[in-house]
Amino acid sequence: MTTFDDRERAFETKFARDEEMQFRIIARRNRLLGHWAAEKMGLTAEEADAYAVAVVQADFEEAGDEDVVRKLVGDLTAAETDVDEAEVRRAIEEKTVEARRQLIESQG
Structure with missing residues (x-):
């Protein structure tokens, strides 16, 4: 029975680690999206940082x-930018890949 319990704990640990990594990827992606959108809107560096935080917080709504x-x-x-929803969705996909890459590189 000990082997089964050890395997169960290992799976639970892996699940928790995977969930944490996914959360970190999405948070980093949202920060990257905020900076991407801020650049499109012509915000200053300080405004861009604040906007990126607002985008991260917006993700907690639903x-x-x-x-x-x-x-x-x-x-x-x-x-009044010329960015549409399709471009935003493409940016989400691109920034997800970039965020995952950044986190993997930071761990290695």
Whole structure:
């Protein structure tokens, strides 16, 4: 029975580690998205940092990415940029890959 318990604990530990890594990837992705959108809106470096934090916080409104998409599209539209929802969704995919790469590199 000890072997089974050890395997169960190992799976639980791996699951927790994977969940934490996914959370960190999404938070970093959202920060990168905030800086990407800030650049499109012509914000200063200080404003961009604050905006990136706001994008990270927007992700806690509901599960999934729709809250982030809604914030980015709304803010980019209000700033009269020519960025549409499809471009925001492409940026989400690109920044997810970039965030994952950055976290993996920082661990190695």
